[in-house]
Structure formats: C-alpha cells, structure tokens
Amino acid sequence: MNQNVLEVRNLKVRFGKKVALDDINVRFQKGESVVIAGSNGAGKSTLLRCLARVIHPDRGQIIYAGDMTRQKIAFISDGLSLFENMTLKQGQDFHRRTFHIQDPDESFFQQLHFNLNQKIKNLSVGERTLYHLSLLLAQKPAVLLIDEIIHAVDPYLREKFLEAVIEAIDKYGATMITINHTFSEIQNIPERVLIMEGGRFILDEKSEQLKAKIKKVVTDAEIPPEIPFVFKKESVFGKEYFVYPFQDDFRRKYSYDFQSLELGEIIKALIGSEYAKKRMS
Amino acid sequence: MVALPAVIFLTRIIPKQPYAAIFMPVFQSGMLFWALFMGVSLFSSERGQKGMEYLLSLPYSKLQLLGIKVLPRFLSILFFYLVFLILYYHGGRDFVALALFSLSFLYFVLFFISLSLSALSDNFLVISLVSLFALVVFNEIFFLILWLLMRAEGISDYSWSEISSTFLSLQWEGESWLPFPVLILAAIFLLFPLGLAMLFSFRRFDVRPSKIYGRRYFKFLTPLLILGILCAALTVWIGIDRGPKYFYLTQDHKLIESAYLYTKIYDQNNVSKLSVHFFPYSFWDNPPYLYYYDWGNGLVRLNTATATSETIYSEPKIPRKRYWDYYRRFKYGNTLALFEPGRTGDELLLVQIDATTKDVTKISFKHDFFKNSSAPVILDTGIREGKRFWLVFFQWTANHPLRLWEDGHVDNLEVKAELLDQNSAEYANGLLFLSNADFTLVLKETDNTFAVVKKIAKGYKAWHWVGLWPYFSDIGNDMRIKEIYGQDQARLVRIDLETLEIEDLGEWKRSEDGNWSVLRFITPHEFYYVEENGRDRTIKIFGLEGRQKTLLKTFENFDFRQNKYQIEISKGGIVIQRRKKVQVYSLPDFQEIKYKKLG
Numbered sequence: 001m002n003q004n005v006l007e008v009r010n011l012k013v014r015f016g017k018k019v020a021l022d023d024i025n026v027r028f029q030k031g032e033s034v035v036i037a038g039s040n041g042a043g044k045s046t047l048l049r050c051l052a053r054v055i056h057p058d059r060g061q062i063i064y065a066g067d068m069t070r071q072k073i074a075f076i077s078d079g080l081s082l083f084e085n086m087t088l089k090q091g092q093d094f095h096r097r098t099f100h101i102q103d104p105d106e107s108f109f110q111q112l113h114f115n116l117n118q119k120i121k122n123l124s125v126g127e128r129t130l131y132h133l134s135l136l137l138a139q140k141p142a143v144l145l146i147d148e149i150i151h152a153v154d155p156y157l158r159e160k161f162l163e164a165v166i167e168a169i170d171k172y173g174a175t176m177i178t179i180n181h182t183f184s185e186i187q188n189i190p191e192r193v194l195i196m197e198g199g200r201f202i203l204d205e206k207s208e209q210l211k212a213k214i215k216k217v218v219t220d221a222e223i224p225p226e227i228p229f230v231f232k233k234e235s236v237f238g239k240e241y242f243v244y245p246f247q248d249d250f251r252r253k254y255s256y257d258f259q260s261l262e263l264g265e266i267i268k269a270l271i272g273s274e275y276a277k278k279r280m281s
Numbered sequence: 282m283v284a285l286p287a288v289i290f291l292t293r294i295i296p297k298q299p300y301a302a303i304f305m306p307v308f309q310s311g312m313l314f315w316a317l318f319m320g321v322s323l324f325s326s327e328r329g330q331k332g333m334e335y336l337l338s339l340p341y342s343k344l345q346l347l348g349i350k351v352l353p354r355f356l357s358i359l360f361f362y363l364v365f366l367i368l369y370y371h372g373g374r375d376f377v378a379l380a381l382f383s384l385s386f387l388y389f390v391l392f393f394i395s396l397s398l399s400a401l402s403d404n405f406l407v408i409s410l411v412s413l414f415a416l417v418v419f420n421e422i423f424f425l426i427l428w429l430l431m432r433a434e435g436i437s438d439y440s441w442s443e444i445s446s447t448f449l450s451l452q453w454e455g456e457s458w459l460p461f462p463v464l465i466l467a468a469i470f471l472l473f474p475l476g477l478a479m480l481f482s483f484r485r486f487d488v489r490p491s492k493i494y495g496r497r498y499f500k501f502l503t504p505l506l507i508l509g510i511l512c513a514a515l516t517v518w519i520g521i522d523r524g525p526k527y528f529y530l531t532q533d534h535k536l537i538e539s540a541y542l543y544t545k546i547y548d549q550n551n552v553s554k555l556s557v558h559f560f561p562y563s564f565w566d567n568p569p570y571l572y573y574y575d576w577g578n579g580l581v582r583l584n585t586a587t588a589t590s591e592t593i594y595s596e597p598k599i600p601r602k603r604y605w606d607y608y609r610r611f612k613y614g615n616t617l618a619l620f621e622p623g624r625t626g627d628e629l630l631l632v633q634i635d636a637t638t639k640d641v642t643k644i645s646f647k648h649d650f651f652k653n654s655s656a657p658v659i660l661d662t663g664i665r666e667g668k669r670f671w672l673v674f675f676q677w678t679a680n681h682p683l684r685l686w687e688d689g690h691v692d693n694l695e696v697k698a699e700l701l702d703q704n705s706a707e708y709a710n711g712l713l714f715l716s717n718a719d720f721t722l723v724l725k726e727t728d729n730t731f732a733v734v735k736k737i738a739k740g741y742k743a744w745h746w747v748g749l750w751p752y753f754s755d756i757g758n759d760m761r762i763k764e765i766y767g768q769d770q771a772r773l774v775r776i777d778l779e780t781l782e783i784e785d786l787g788e789w790k791r792s793e794d795g796n797w798s799v800l801r802f803i804t805p806h807e808f809y810y811v812e813e814n815g816r817d818r819t820i821k822i823f824g825l826e827g828r829q830k831t832l833l834k835t836f837e838n839f840d841f842r843q844n845k846y847q848i849e850i851s852k853g854g855i856v857i858q859r860r861k862k863v864q865v866y867s868l869p870d871f872q873e874i875k876y877k878k879l880g
Contacts, residue, residue: 015489049488054337056485070340081334083327098339121330 003030004065005143005175006051011060013046013199020046021057022199028143030065031173033189035180037267038196039274044179045078047196048145051177052077068143071099074136078147078179080128084121088114088131095135104138105171108164126157133161137168144168146178162189193267197274207263214266215250215258217241227254231273242269288364295368305368306378312361316388319354320395321408328403334488343484351396358392382461390468391416397475400486401495423471426514427459434521463520470513474505530853530865533568535585536876546585552878553588557581565612565636566852572617572636574610580617580634593639594632597621606655612636613662618671626652631671631685648691650675650683660708674706674713682706682713682731695730698722709762710778723781735781766808766825773810775828786830790814809850813839820848822855824869834871 004027011024021043028034036044049055050062052075064073082091096104112130114123123131129149136144144165150158166189168174178190193210195203205213214230217223220238230244243250243258251258261269295301327336341349362385369381379387395412402408478501486494527539538545544555557575565572569586572593579595596619611618615637621630629651631644656676663670669687672694680700684692701717708714713724713731720738724731766775766786773786790812808825820836836857839846847858854867854874865874 014493016493049334052334052338054334055487055489073338075334075338077334079331079334081332081336081338082330083332083335084330085326098341100340 004028005030005068006065007063008047008051009061009063011047011050011057011062013043013050013055013057019199021050024060024199024201026194026201026204028175028177030142030175031169032191033169033176033178034192034194035178035190035263035267036194036196037180037271038202039271042196043199044196045147046199048075048147048177048179049077051075051143052145065142071101071139072142073145074139074141074143075145076129076132076136076147076149078149080125080132080149082120082128082132082135085119087117087119088123089116091120091131092116092135092138096138099139101139105140106138108137108167109134111160126153129153130157130161130164133164137164140172141168141174142172144174144176144178146176148179150180165189190263193263195267195270202274203270210266211260211263213245214261214269215243215246216261216265216269217243217256217258219256223256224254227256231269231276233269233272242266242273289367295371301372301376305376308365308368309378309384312365312384312388313391315361316358316392317395317409317412319358320392320397321399321405321412323350323354323396323399325399325405337486337488343486344480347480347483354396355392358388362388382464386464386468387416390419390472393472393475394419397479400479400483400491401498402491419471422510423468423513426467426510426517427464430514430517430521431459459517459521463517466520467513467516470509470516471506472509473512474502474509477505478502526858527847528849528856528858528863528865529571530849530851530856530867530874531568531571531585532566532851532853533585534853534867534874535569536856536865536874536879537571537583537585538879544583544590546583546588547876547879549875550877552876555583555588555590557583557590565617567636570636572612580610580619582636593617593636594634594641607657609656609658611659613659618659620657623647623651629657644685644687644689646685646689646691648683650691650693658706660706660713672708676705680704680715684729692729694726696724697730697732698724709765712778737776737783764808764827766810773830775825784828786825786828807852809833811848811850820857822850833869834866 007027008024011021012019013021024043024047036047038044046055050057052073053062053070054075054077083094086094092109095101112127112134114127114131120128120131129152146165150161153161165176169176176189190207192206193203194201203210217227217229218238218240222239223229223241223243227241227243227250228245229241231242233240233242242261246258250256295304298304324333324336327333336346339346365384369377377384391412394415395408398408398412398415401411478498481501482494482498485497529537529539531537534549536547538547544557546553546555569584571583571585573581573583575581575592579592581590582593583590594617607620607622609619615635617634617636619632621632621643622628623630623645625647627647627649629646629648631646633642633644634640654675658674658676659671660674660682661672671685672682673685674682680702681696682694684694686692696715698715700715700722701719704715704717706713706715711725712734713726715722715724720736722733723735723737725734762778764775764777766773768774768789769783769785771789771791773789775784775786776782777784810823810825810830812821812823814821818837818839820839821832822834822836824831824833834855836848839859846860847856849856849858850868852868854865855871857864857866861880863879865876866872867874
C-alpha cells in the first residue's frame with residue numbers, strides 16, 4: 001500500500017489580488033518522484049514554497065505524515081537561498097546544528113572537494129547548487145523539494161546533481177518534488193507529472209500512463225475530428241497534432257504515424273495548449 | 282561577560298574625565314542609534330545575504346524564530362542601558378544631554394517601534410525613517426493623552442507645545458501628579474499594540490512581498506492601537522494624583538486647603554472657595570493676608586477674610602530653564618523682594634514690593650560677577666551709614682558674598698577659607714554658615730572679609746533651615762537667634778550661637794519603615810522636633826529651647842508603611858492629615874480646633 005508523506009488540502013495563496021494557488025488538493029507518496037510543470041506564473045514555485053513552509057498559505061492545510069519532522073524536509077529554492085556571508089564550513093556547521101543532524105551523510109559533500117574556508121557567495125551558481133544539495137542530503141531528507149535550478153548548472157555538475165538526487169531517493173526512500181522545464185537529462189526520473197495552470201492542477205498522471213496517452217501526429221492535412229488532440233503546432237514542416245487521450249484503436253482506424261514522445265516534449269505540448277487556450281479566450 | 286570588567290573600568294574613569302561632557306551626549310546619541318539599528322535590522326542580515334527563504338525553511342516555528350532573532354538584540358539593548366546606568370550613577374548626571382527618564386523612554390520605545398516595523402519593508406532606510414516617524418507619532422499620542430487628561434482634570438496649565446519638551450527634560454521629575462510607574466505603564470500600553478501586532482502577523486510571515494505582511498500587520502495594529510490608547514488613557518486617568526491636598530493653618534486659625542484646582546478657606550463655621558491655586562509653602566502669613574508666589578502669575582496676596590486674591594507683582598517672563606536662577610523671594614519688614622535678570626548679562630535687578638501699597642522699586646546692579654552666577658540669595662539686609670544694603674550670596678555658582686548698596690554700588694566680600702565647588706549659605710547673628718557635602722564653615726565678617734571661626738565636620742548635615750522653603754523668611758539685622766538645631770547622623774544636636782559649642786540632645790529617631798524624624802522651625806525662635814516611632818506607631822512633637830527637649834504632644838495610630846499622612850506645623854498650629862481625616866491643633870496649647878465644614 002502506498003504511504004502518503006504529505007497531503008495538501010484546499011490550499012489557497014494570494015499575492016495581493018492575484019490568486020497564486022486556488023484550492024489545491026494533492027497527495028504525495030513515500031519514495032515518489034514528481035515533476036511539477038506549467039507556464040510561468042502557474043503557481044509551481046508557490047506550491048513548493050508552501051510545502052517547504054516558506055510561504056504560509058492563506059487557507060488550507062498541508063498535512064505531513066505522522067513521523068515526519070521539519071528536519072526531514074529539504075528545500076532548494078531557485079534563488080539558492082543560503083546565508084552567503086558564511087564560509088562553507090560555517091554554513092555546514094550552522095545547518096547541522098540547526099537541523100540537529102547527529103549522523104550526517106557526508107558522502108556527497110566529500111565528492112565535491114570544496115575549499116571550506118571560502119565564502120558561500122564566492123561559489124559559482126553550479127557549485128552553490130551542489131553545496132546546497134550536499135547540506136540537504138546530509139540531513140537524510142524524507143522530502144526533497146527542488147525548485148527550477150538545474151538549468152543554470154553546467155552539464156557536468158548537473159549530472160553530479162542528478163546522480164546525488166537519484167541516490168537519495170534510493171537510499172532514504174525520499175520523495176522528490178521538483179519543478180523543471182529542462183527535461184533532456186531527467187526524462188527517466190519522474191514517476192508522476194503534475195501540470196499547473198492558473199493556480200490549479202490541470203493534469204496529474206503517472207509518467208508512463210502519460211506517455212501512453214499522448215502521441216504525436218505529423219501531417220500536412222487536418223486530422224479527423226474523431227481524433228482528440230490537446231495541442232496543434234504549425235510550422236514550415238507541416239502540422240503537429242498532440243493527440244490526447246490516445247486510444248490503440250486509432251492505429252487500426254487511421255493510417256497516421258502515432259509517434260511516442262519524450263516526457264519533455266509532452267509537457268511542452270501541454271503547456272503550449274494552455275497558451276493556446278489563453279490566446280483563444 | 283568578557284566585556285563587563287572593561288565596562289566597569291570605563292564607567293569608573295570616564296565620568297571623571299574632562300571629555301565626559303562630550304562623551305555622554307555622544308554615548309546617548311549612539312544608544313538611540315543602536316536601539317534603532319537593533320530594531321530595524323531584525324531581518325536585514327538575511328535579506329542582505331538573500332537568505333530569507335533558507336531562514337524560513339529552518340525547523341523552527343515562527344514564534345521560535347522571532348524569539349531567536351529578538352532575544353540577543355534585546356540583551357544587547359539591555360547591556361548598553363546597563364552601561365549607561367552605571368555611567369550615569371557614577372557621575373554622568375551633570376553631563377547627560379537627555380535626562381534618565383527621557384533617554385530610557387526614547388531608547389526602549391525606539392527599539393520596540395523599529396522592531397515591530399522591521400518586517401514591513403525590505404528596505405533598511407525606509408524602515409529606519411518610518412520608525413523615526415512612528416516614534417514622533419508615538420510621542421505625540423503619549424503626550425496628547427497626558428495633556429488632555431491633565432487639562433481635563435485641571436491639574437496642569439502646560440500648553441501643548443510645552444508638554445513634550447517638559448516631559449523630555451528633567452522637569453517631569455518634579456511633577457508629582459504623574460507618578461513614574463503610571464508613565465511607564467501608559468507607555469507599555471501604547472507599545473503593546475506594536476508588539477502584539479507583530480506577534481500575530483508574524484505567525485504567518487513568509488517570503489511574499491512585504492506589503493502582504495504589512496496589510497495583515499496593520500489589520501491587527503489598528504484595533505490593538507485603539508485598545509492600547511484607551512488602556513493608556515485609563516491608566517493615566519486612574520494614576521493621576523488628583524489631589525494631594527495641602528493644609529496650612531494661619532496665625533488667626535483660618536485653615537487653608539490647597540489642591541490643584543482650588544483653594545478653600547475654612548473658619549470654624551464656614552468655608553469659602555477660590556478657583557486659584559495656593560502654594561502652601563511660599564508665604565508670608567500676615568493676617569488677614571497670605572503672600573505667596575504663583576508660578577506664571579507672580580506674587581499673589583490672598584485675603585483670607587474676604588476670600589479674594591490679587592496679583593501684587595507680575596514678573597517678566599523668565600524662560601523655565603532659567604527660572605531656578607531666580608526662584609527665591611524674600612521678605613524684610615513690610616517689603617517683599619526678589620531678583621530678576623537685567624537686560625545685559627552683567628546686570629542684576631533687585632525688585633522691592635511694598636506689601637501694603639504694592640509700590641514697586643527696582644534697583645540695578647552691574648558687575649562682571651553676575652555673568653556666570655546664579656541663584657542669588659539675600660542673607661541679610663540693614664542700614665549702614667544711612668544707606669540700605671543687602672548681603673547676597675550666589676548659591677550654586679560662586680563662593681563669596683557680595684554686598685549690594687541701594688545706590689547701585691557692589692562690594693566684593695572676601696572669604697578666607699578653602700571651599701568646595703558648591704555651598705549653600707545661611708546667615709544668622711552676623712555669622713555666615715557655608716555648608717557643602719563635606720563640612721560646614723562658620724564665618725564672621727571683619728572689614729569686608731569673612732574668616733572662619735569654626736569648622737564643623739561632615740556629620741552635621743541638616744541644620745534647622747535645611748529643607749525649609751525660605752521664601753519670605755524674615756531677614757534683617759534685627760533677627761537675633763541664640764541657637765540652631767540639627768542632625769548629626771543619628772543624633773539630635775544644638776549649636777549655641779554665642780559660644781558655637783555643639784551639644785548632643787539625644788537620639789534622632791528613625792522608624793523601622795525608613796521614615797525619618799524631622800525638625801521644624803516656625804520663627805527664628807520656635808523649634809519643634811517631630812519624632813516618628815515606627816514601633817508604637819506614634820508621632821511625638823517636642824519643643825526645643827535652650828538645652829531642653831520637651832515632649833509637647835503624642836499622636837497615635839500612624840501607619841508609616843503607607844506614608845499616608847502629612848503633618849504641618851505653622852505659627853498658628855499643627856495640621857495632621859491621615860488619609861482623608863484632618864485634625865487641627867492650635868499652638869502652643871495644643872487645643873483641637875474643629876471646622877464644621879471640613880469633611
């Protein structure tokens with residue numbers, strides 16, 4: 001049986017008059033890796049900050065599993081928020097002291113070979129991301145919240161980052177909830193995809209099911225109205241239809257080449273469809 | 282802990298250094314800046330390091346977080362306040378720019394205001410300016426409450442422009458109608474809304490734009506502030522001392538009741554009420570008239586027979602801060618006298634008012650000595666070689682007497698003695714008594730020179746004139762006194778003014794509750810010793826004459842612990858006030874006098 005690590009009930013957050021989260025309900029399970037996607041301003045970062053308790057919701061509840069303490073929640077914001085006037089050593093000591101980490105997992109930190117006497121603010125964005133992750137992994141997190149950050153990291157460090165995250169999921173059974181727009185390197189990580197728009201979830205699917213449900217058809221002609229599509233993209237090469245929900249019958253009935261898609265492409269299409277709806281309205 | 286010995290060392294040496302006069306105001310300014318900085322910078326470190334999200338993701342509740350951030354700041358605020366107190370009590374009182382109350386008030390209020398507002402903006406400068414503005418608003422509200430209630434109660438005639446400057450200067454300490462705890466409590470009630478608004482709104486503090494937090498903060502602040510203002514006003518209203526009533530018995534046994542708003546004159550069957558304030562200590566009792574000084578009004582003559590009062594001399598406006606340079610009034614014969622500043626710094630005016638005709642004459646004296654001198658006191662007056670003279674001593678700033686002549690001439694009189702900086706002077710039987718913190722010198726004049734005839738050791742600290750308001754005391758060559766009395770530690774002593782011998786007259790009693798016995802003298806020739814006895818709860822009144830201390834009357838059932846009694850001895854008799862009960866006894870026969878209308 002799946003075990004909930006956290007549950008969000010009727011969450012509402014406003015930024016003045018703007019509604020950032022509009023009555024959100026969602027559950028996350030132990031060991032699950034989830035990617036949250038959506039257009040800019042959809043409410044992804046706000047949701048993640050609520051889960052990290054950095055934003056206090058105006059309404060609703062976030063319920064953590066009974067044995068979950070705040071020491072077990074790890075959060076990397078897109079701003080890489082740390083006390084950057086501290087040296088790496090001071091930052092590490094402070095973090096361990098504050099999170100009451102008795103038996104820190106230093107394996108990742110040791111791989112980084114940082115000069116501990118330099119100040120955090122002197123690290124590059126990539127180094128800082130990894131340093132921040134090393135602090136969080138030392139606390140053996142049960143929930144790892146990662147805001148959109150790895151796009152700013154070079155490919156070498158990005159790989160290191162992802163390896164460490166995957167190891168944490170395996171080692172501690174951590175639940176990873178990440179916001180990501182750059183899917184080229186994480187295609188196989190998320191088990192579940194949440195798409196947000198206007199402060200609400202518009203899609204919540206397992207990755208494999210989602211891949212099975214969305215196919216792409218490339219053609220110069222219009223496709224028959226019986227084939228539902230979520231997004232149509234026109235270019236000089238022709239028209240691309242993102243068929244959703246795809247049914248196996250379609251292959252028998254129609255002669256189109258229903259192409260399977262990578263997760264990144266699927267999400268791109270879903271976000272694109274939202275932009276299209278906005279244009280229409 | 283490491284800094285403490287250094288601080289104690291500094292506080293011992295700094296007040297004694299010549300630069301203390303500059304250091305203390307700079308230190309006080311630094312304290313105020315520190316209070317502001319400690320408040321507004323509550324989150325500036327996190328904001329400066331872009332660490333706010335990290336801070337809020339730490340495993341603390343918001344209240345814990347607030348506690349962790351505020352506590353060290355509050356301790357640092359207390360630390361510097363402690364340093365200031367040590368400096369102040371080691372000699373900083375003369376050097377401070379802001380008095381103890383004023384600094385304490387501004388220091389803590391500024392800290393709490395800036396702390397409360399610190400989360401309202403990310404901009405340090407904006408919060409600093411808003412905090413300073415809020416401090417001004419806070420002060421205005423605070424003083425407005427005090428002022429409105431005082432005006433409503435008729436307790437004070439301060440104008441709105443005077444009120445805050447008065448309270449922020451030393452003068453408030455003399456205003457017994459607003460006790461210190463009441464002021465503190467009222468200020469706390471006004472600070473509470475700021476603290477509570479922060480506490481309530483901070484529970485939901487997050488990384489959203491600060492105006493969202495600000496909206497919530499002001500939603501809490503507005504009703505809390507209204508409540509705080511009401512509580513502060515209620516505190517002041519309850520706490521204002523409406524009325525210590527003072528009683529004075531005239532020589533012809535009229536009882537004068539004096540309160541802030543009115544004066545009542547009782548005879549044995551009737552009572553008359555005047556809407557003037559009678560200052561009971563500053564009088565010349567010359568039935569049916571009582572002469573007194575009314576601040577802001579001038580010299581006033583109260584006719585106790587007709588229950589009317591009139592101002593017989595209005596003084597020119599002297600700035601309040603210079604008031605104490607010229608506060609004494611004198612009486613000799615039928616003449617009332619006082620000093621006024623001249624048009625130039627080297628000019629001093631002696632004003633003489635005929636008590637009957639109200640004629641005023643002013644004599645101008647010019648001398649460089651007047652430029653840096655203050656608090657002139659007439660010690661003696663008389664006629665020599667057909668001219669009137671006044672023997673004058675400048676109480677606080679100079680150490681030798683002058684003789685002023687009615688033709689405007691000024692004689693410097695030499696004092697052959699080593700004196701301390703500040704001395705108070707008294708004069709009797711041709712003897713000048715100069716008292717300071719260490720000793721009293723008795724000097725005698727020969728050819729414009731005063732020479733020491735006796736030095737009395739430090740222990741003698743309270744001669745009979747000490748503590749007596751000397752307004753309108755009779756002054757003049759015709760005043761001959763054979764003796765004076767005083768206190769030497771725990772002994773009652775007498776000085777024979779012929780032989781200057783000091784004689785011990787027995788124990789100077791002190792009640793177990795810390796009240797001290799007192800000496801009262803009515804005329805230069807009548808001395809009374811009022812002895813408090815805590816153990817048997819009595820007050821005994823002794824008459825002093827010659828070497829005799831004679832028990833005249835014992836009053837029983839006094840509760841010294843609550844200090845709820847007053848005893849006034851005048852030429853007419855004794856008035857004892859115990860809570861609301863007033864008893865009057867005539868002197869010298871101690872017959873009780875009943876007043877039908879006296880509630």
